[in-house]
Amino acid sequence: MKITKGIILLASIALFAGCKTDEEFEGPALTDLYGSFEFLEEFDISNRDVDFSANENTYFTASFTKNVDWEIEIKGLTSGAVKTINGFSNYLDAENATWNGTTTLLPMFRAEECAVKLIIPSAADTIHDTLTVSAGRINQGFLLSDFENGVNSGWVPFVQSGASMNFGVIQSDEASQGTRYYNMAGQVNWDWLIGMVDMPGSAYGDVHFPLADNADNVYFNTFIWKPEDYNNGLLLFQFREDDNGDGIYSTGTEDMYSIQVAATTAGWQQISSKYAAIPTLINGSPAAAFGNGLHEPNKLIQVSVLFLANPSSGYSETRLDYMIFTEGSALNP
Numbered sequence: 001m002k003i004t005k006g007i008i009l010l011a012s013i014a015l016f017a018g019c020k021t022d023e024e025f026e027g028p029a030l031t032d033l034y035g036s037f038e039f040l041e042e043f044d045i046s047n048r049d050v051d052f053s054a055n056e057n058t059y060f061t062a063s064f065t066k067n068v069d070w071e072i073e074i075k076g077l078t079s080g081a082v083k084t085i086n087g088f089s090n091y092l093d094a095e096n097a098t099w100n101g102t103t104t105l106l107p108m109f110r111a112e113e114c115a116v117k118l119i120i121p122s123a124a125d126t127i128h129d130t131l132t133v134s135a136g137r138i139n140q141g142f143l144l145s146d147f148e149n150g151v152n153s154g155w156v157p158f159v160q161s162g163a164s165m166n167f168g169v170i171q172s173d174e175a176s177q178g179t180r181y182y183n184m185a186g187q188v189n190w191d192w193l194i195g196m197v198d199m200p201g202s203a204y205g206d207v208h209f210p211l212a213d214n215a216d217n218v219y220f221n222t223f224i225w226k227p228e229d230y231n232n233g234l235l236l237f238q239f240r241e242d243d244n245g246d247g248i249y250s251t252g253t254e255d256m257y258s259i260q261v262a263a264t265t266a267g268w269q270q271i272s273s274k275y276a277a278i279p280t281l282i283n284g285s286p287a288a289a290f291g292n293g294l295h296e297p298n299k300l301i302q303v304s305v306l307f308l309a310n311p312s313s314g315y316s317e318t319r320l321d322y323m324i325f326t327e328g329s330a331l332n333p
């Protein structure tokens with residue numbers, strides 16, 4: 001019996017056609033690499049007048065003929081706050097393009113008009129739109145101050161009698177949150193301390209601050225500002241605890257933890273620290289605890305903010321805004 005070349009060829013084709021591979025194709029689709037880009041669904045905004053204080057969100061929608069890198073930029077026209085959302089897909093919807101009022105670049109958003117851009121670099125496409133924030137986010141936590149109502153009457157400030165001293169609340173669109181911040185500025189030739197403010201728990205209605213007892217779950221957060229022209233300022237945050245529960249802080253025998261900050265970048269920046277990680281400092285260096293050495297935020301009796309500069313370095317300036325304790329995680333502004 002002879003087997004013809006035609007039969008062999010048909011059998012080979014059938015065998016090849018019947019073979020399957022378990023391996024999936026890896027890498028970008030040919031459509032994404034070489035296909036033309038077009039909008040299938042135009043860019044739109046689900047909620048153009050969003051109230052973040054009422055836990056509202058807004059999201060962006062669009063669809064394209066292929067997967068692309070995209071970026072949505074939202075900029076507050078009064079505050080200058082910026083939020084960016086990035087992705088790689090052929091669509092935008094609530095799943096990948098929702099905005100809950102948070103910011104990527106301080107300050108925080110407030111009640112204001114916002115410019116919106118959809119940027120698609122590979123297609124050289126930029127779509128412009130607008131939305132309105134009727135109210136900004138309200139963050140959960142214990143707020144020491146956002147300075148919108150001035151300085152707490154229970155605080156104890158101290159300002160040196162130096163030159164060009166300027167301590168107090170200033171109203172300005174340049175605030176990191178809202179429209180007011182606390183200014184600290186001046187020149188003192190004989191002391192590192194330029195000025196300070198003590199914030200006792202009694203200023204909030206009790207001897208101790210209303211914080212949880214788990215130091216790993218409590219975070220201190222604030223915004224500080226550095227001017228472009230001065231690099232000599234230091235901010236020192238002190239946290240005094242009433243270890244023995246007698247309602248007072250005893251210097252040298254009870255715990256005081258400290259955060260020292262020398263801002264390096266001009267403008268507003270966020271400082272956040274887990275309470276359990278705040279060290280005891282002596283002259284800026286970590287040291288042994290003064291008291292029982294336990295981080296106990298529920299025993300916190302006073303927070304102090306000191307503005308410092310080398311007395312030989314001349315005038316210095318900083319701004320302070322939005323001090324808040326949060327639980328579970330650092331502040332997401």
